[in-house]
Amino acid sequence: xxxxxxxxxxxxxxxxxxxxxxxxxxxxxxxxxxxxxxxxxxxxxxxxxxxxxxxxxxxxxxxxxxxxxxxxxxxxxxxxxxxxxxxxxxxxxxxxxxxxxxxxxxxxxxxxxxxxxxxxxxxxxxxxxxxxxxxxxxxxxxxxxxxxxxxxxxxxxxxxxxxxxxxxxxxxxxxxxxxxxxxxxxxxxxxxxxxxxxxxxxxxxxxxxxxxxxxxxxxxxxxxxxxxxxxxxxxxxxxxxxxxxxxxxxxxxxxxxxxxxxxxxxxxxxxxxxxxxxxxxxxxxxxxxxxxxxxxxxxxxxxxxxxxxxxxxxxxxxxxxxxxxxxxxxxxxxxxxxxxxxxxxxxxxxxxxxxxxxxxxxxxxxxxxxxxxxxxxxxxxxxxxxxxxxxxxxxxxxxxxxxxxxxxxxxxxxxxxxxxx
Amino acid sequence: xxxxxxxxxxxxxxxxxxxxxxxxxxxxxxxxxxxxxxxxxxxxxxxxxxxxxxxxxxxxxxxxxxxxxxxxxxxxxxxxxxxxxxxxxxxxxxxxxxxxxxxxxxxxxxxxxxxxxxxxxxxxxxxxxxxxxxxxxxxxxxxxxxxxxxxxxxxxxxxxxxxxxxxxxxxxxxxxxxxxxxxxxxxxxxxxxxxxxxxxxxxxxxxxxxxxxxxxxxxxxxxxxxxxxxxxxxxxxx
Numbered sequence: 001x002x003x004x005x006x007x008x009x010x011x012x013x014x015x016x017x018x019x020x021x022x023x024x025x026x027x028x029x030x031x032x033x034x035x036x037x038x039x040x041x042x043x044x045x046x047x048x049x050x051x052x053x054x055x056x057x058x059x060x061x062x063x064x065x066x067x068x069x070x071x072x073x074x075x076x077x078x079x080x081x082x083x084x085x086x087x088x089x090x091x092x093x094x095x096x097x098x099x100x101x102x103x104x105x106x107x108x109x110x111x112x113x114x115x116x117x118x119x120x121x122x123x124x125x126x127x128x129x130x131x132x133x134x135x136x137x138x139x140x141x142x143x144x145x146x147x148x149x150x151x152x153x154x155x156x157x158x159x160x161x162x163x164x165x166x167x168x169x170x171x172x173x174x175x176x177x178x179x180x181x182x183x184x185x186x187x188x189x190x191x192x193x194x195x196x197x198x199x200x201x202x203x204x205x206x207x208x209x210x211x212x213x214x215x216x217x218x219x220x221x222x223x224x225x226x227x228x229x230x231x232x233x234x235x236x237x238x239x240x241x242x243x244x245x246x247x248x249x250x251x252x253x254x255x256x257x258x259x260x261x262x263x264x265x266x267x268x269x270x271x272x273x274x275x276x277x278x279x280x281x282x283x284x285x286x287x288x289x290x291x292x293x294x295x296x297x298x299x300x301x302x303x304x305x306x307x308x309x310x311x312x313x314x315x316x317x318x319x320x321x322x323x324x325x326x327x328x329x330x331x332x333x334x335x336x337x338x339x340x341x342x343x344x345x346x347x348x349x350x351x352x353x354x355x356x357x358x359x360x361x362x363x364x365x366x367x368x369x370x371x372x373x374x375x376x377x378x379x380x381x382x383x384x385x386x387x388x389x390x391x392x393x394x395x396x397x398x399x400x401x402x403x404x405x406x407x408x409x410x411x412x413x414x415x416x417x418x419x420x421x
Numbered sequence: 422x423x424x425x426x427x428x429x430x431x432x433x434x435x436x437x438x439x440x441x442x443x444x445x446x447x448x449x450x451x452x453x454x455x456x457x458x459x460x461x462x463x464x465x466x467x468x469x470x471x472x473x474x475x476x477x478x479x480x481x482x483x484x485x486x487x488x489x490x491x492x493x494x495x496x497x498x499x500x501x502x503x504x505x506x507x508x509x510x511x512x513x514x515x516x517x518x519x520x521x522x523x524x525x526x527x528x529x530x531x532x533x534x535x536x537x538x539x540x541x542x543x544x545x546x547x548x549x550x551x552x553x554x555x556x557x558x559x560x561x562x563x564x565x566x567x568x569x570x571x572x573x574x575x576x577x578x579x580x581x582x583x584x585x586x587x588x589x590x591x592x593x594x595x596x597x598x599x600x601x602x603x604x605x606x607x608x609x610x611x612x613x614x615x616x617x618x619x620x621x622x623x624x625x626x627x628x629x630x631x632x633x634x635x636x637x638x639x640x641x642x643x644x645x646x647x648x649x650x651x652x653x654x655x656x657x658x659x
Contacts, residue, residue, distance in 0.1 A: 005532050016520045325516045328477055329530040329577070330505020332498045414477045418516065 001335045003342075010343040013315070021347060024311045027304025028351030028397065029358060032390045034297030036359025039386035041366050042290025046283060047379045053279045055141065055202045059238045060275040061245055063098065063231040063252070065090040067268050088227040089256065089269040092215065095231045097251050103244040107233040108135030111218040111225070117211060118184040119172040126168055127210045128185065130218020136163060138232055140199050140207050145169075147179040147194035154214040158221060162190040167208035169195040185211075186222050204374075241274045248272050298393075304351070305397040312344050312405035323409050324417025337410035344402025345395065352394025356387050423486075424585060424616050425451035425474060430483035432469050432639075443469040444480065445639035451618065453584070456611040458619045458630035458647075466639040468589060471620045475508055475587045476500040488584065505533050509578030513590035515570045517562035517577075523549070524558040527577045534581065548580040549573075552606060568599025575606055585616040592626055604629050605653035629653055 014021040065087040095109035111130035116123050129139065133149045146169070150161040162183065169178055178192040190213070199207040219225055235244040246263075249272050253260055260267040316323070323336055364380050371378035432444040443466045451457055459467045472478040473485065476492065485492040488507060495503065504510075509530075517526045527548055531541045549555045552572040554565075562570060571591060578586050588607060592600030608629060611617050619630055627633050628651045635643035 001532050002535070012520065321516065322518055325518070326529065326533075327501065328475075328504060328510050330501050330533040332501045332533070334498075335533060415472050418477075418512065 001331065001338065006339050006342045007346070009339055010346050013319070013343060014346060017315075020311060024307050024347055025351035025354065027307040028301065028348050028394060029304075029355040031297060031301030031304040032352050032355025032394060033358035033362060034300055035294050035393075036356055036383055036386045036390055037362040037366065038290060038293040038297050039389075040359065040363030040381055040383040041370075042286055042293070043381040043383055044363070044367055044370070044379055045286045045290075047381055049279060049282050049286070051379070052201065052203050053275055055200075056139075056275065057234065058276065059235040059241055061104075061233045061235060061241065061248065061272060062275065062278070063090065063094070063233065063248060063270060063272050065227070065229070065270055067266055067271065087269070088225070090228050090231065091226070092219075092228055094252055094255060094270075095228065097255055098231060098233050098248055101233075101244070101247055101251060103236055103240060103247050104233045105236040106134055106138055107231060108132050108138050109215050109228045110135065110230040110232060111215055111223055111228050112230075113218075113223060115186050115222065117168065117172065119181065122172045124168055124171045124209075126165070127205065128213055128218060128222065129210055130213045130215040130222070132215055135215070135232070136212050138234065139202075140165075140196055140210075140212075142166070142197040142199040142207070144194050145197050146177055147192070149194055150212075150214055155216050158216050159214050160188065160190045160217065160221075161193045161214065163212040164192060164195040165208045165210040165212075166196055166198045167206070168211055188221055235274075241276060245272050245274055301393060301397065305348075305401040308344055308347055308397065309401035309405060311347075312340060312402055313408070315343070316340065316405045316409040319409075320412060320417045320420040323412050324414045324420065327412070327414035328418060333410040336412075337406045340406035340409045341399065341402045344406065345398035348394045348398030348402075352391055355394070356390055359383075359386070359390070422453050423450045424453045424455075424488055425449075426484070426486040427474070428484040430470070430473065430485060431481045432466075432473060432478070433481045442639050444473070447483075447636075447639070447641055449634060449641065449644060451585075451616065453616055454611070454614050456608070456617045456619070456629075456631045458621060458627035458633045459636060460621055460624065460627045460633055461636035462622060465636040467620050467622075467636050469639075470636070471587055471589055471618065474618065475510060476504050501533075505530055506581060507584045509581065509583040509586040511571070511574050511578050511586065511588040511591045513593040515562075515567075515574045515594070517570055517573060519562060521562065522558065523554060523560050523562060523565065523573050526562060526573060527558075527580050529577060530581045544580050544582075545576075548576040551579070551609075552576045566599070567595050568602055571595060571599065571603050572606065575603065575610075579610060579615070583615070585618065586610060588617065588619045590621055591619070592621070592623070600626075601653050601656075608653055625651070 092109055095107055098104060099107040108131045112127060114125060114127050117126050131139070132155055133151060136149055149163060150159060153159065154161050162185070164178060172178070172183065173181070178195050181192050182189050183192060184190070201207065213222070215228065219228065233248065235241045249263070249268070252270055253268065256269060258268060265271065326336060360382070363383065367378045367380035427450070428448045430444050430447040431442070434441045434443055447470060459470060461467045469478070473480050476487070487503065518529070524545055527545045528541055531544060546555060546558065549558055552575050554569060554572055554576060557565060557569065562573065565573065586607070591603050591607070595603060604626065607617055607619065619627070621627050628647055630647055631650060632646050633643065634641055
């Protein structure tokens, strides 16, 4: 029996039980489409992280208040997060000291929060970032469309100047030139001195919805605190980031009078992490998550495979007489076996193709939804590896789960098969 | 020349507790072009004998030469090949594939023969013509009457131009007129040179053959030429 005849016979048999074939395929469709979707979303998430980090540059170091241990022990997670927000250990002077480190090229202190900004009848909920003039340049690479950056003088004198992100300006002022206009934030008047071009999201923050204030103004006028929430520093040499991290730790320990010669991060009242490290951790977390979700999907695939085997066994029983007849007119064992294997293969391959199609549709949908919900540009990634893998798995499932029923069919005694009622 | 030579053939069925002797030392020869009827009551071993002769089953012991070849030395695949090229089968219940056209049903043995599409088509149509069903080639089996279905089954049996046709109670499921048509067909095929072995429990059907072997309890009790052979075309047989 040649391949074409086998395929024809298989198609006739599958067509004659349309509902059954479709339901059997459904298992494979669900399995394959879930695997493809999961892997695609995982790839998208990875690309997103790479993108979010890469616009910032690769040699950033983040210094935050609080110690590692507090976070790790936090089975009362929310509480430890709140604690962290109110930890007052990081000071403006720490930033000054880090800035002087010979391994560091630039550094910026950050004090931030969320407030509504008002202009005439309009208002807009924004994230305000208190930093230095250089801080704006580190965080936002966009050009100024209107006006200029604030100055060091503003930082020293608690200047009431504000730089607007692109969307803030668009929402409050539209086409109007915002320079010199007065906006209100938490009951204080601020003068707009600059507005930035579009920048998009970076480190999962939409920079177009951010306003920038002098660090001191943010601390004392808006937050009413004395400490800062974060320091961003950039290492001079990309290959010496680890060294720079260690140097920062030593500097701050000395300033905070922490006796920690063995370098146990649990004893510190601050944490220093490099962007590279954070990206690597996130990458690992996402990989594990993707793997976990894909294995759940793979179980669906396995169940689908068992469904195929089940239906093929039913088919063999149903067609016992046909098998007997085929043997009587000259079909060899291998002919019968091929026929049933091809039937199983066609079921899984069609199921696999439909599954791949739905997987791509779902991941495309997911990329739109995630992009809209998280208001970031989620890149749809065509999961070529997952598609290829899914295709191979579908074939393998067809072969593996089709083999047993096909063997059973091929071993039938023609006489018993012919007599079967 | 003998197409079949059987000596002391035995077939014992065993289910682990009870052994049943279905064939108990059967010996006979069949000449090429002969029309042989095997008769006997139910359970006499005639079907078992036909299955062994048709290479659908293997004997427990004895000697069986088909077309000069020792059947005991054949592998399963070789036996399948002999069935495909040299033998045709007609069953009591027709055994046509459902949801399959008559054309494709008749083509079934050719599917395992490795011929070109054109050759296959030619052979199928010629077989259908010889049973008078050429115009029903595209019908499905369930659209045909019982007699037509059995004729389609005969077309399937002879599509490969086999040396021998085995017919197991071919008229058993048919009314007498259709049965007569089928027997007429078999006689015509025999006239064309096909060897035919007909298994039946009806005496009048067996009288269509040239020779009758009667079986009882797995043994041959009678092996004789038919005097006054009946011809199906001469009228109703009942």
